[in-house]
Amino acid sequence: MSEQQTDVVVIGLGPGGECVAGRLAEAGLDVVGVEAELVGGEIRTGAASRAR
DSSP states (O other), X not given: OOOOOOSEEEEOOSHHHHHHHHXXXXXXXXXXXXXXXXXXXXXXXXXXXXXX
């Protein structure tokens, strides 16, 4: 495996992390995002909350 360099690693790509990663990338930085769940997070509405 070859070595890679990046400028920023964003841990957690919920709504805030996704926004920050996008803005950093738009500014020209090389960004890597790490997320264990759903990128962008989840919005819990009344129906979705009751279903869980």
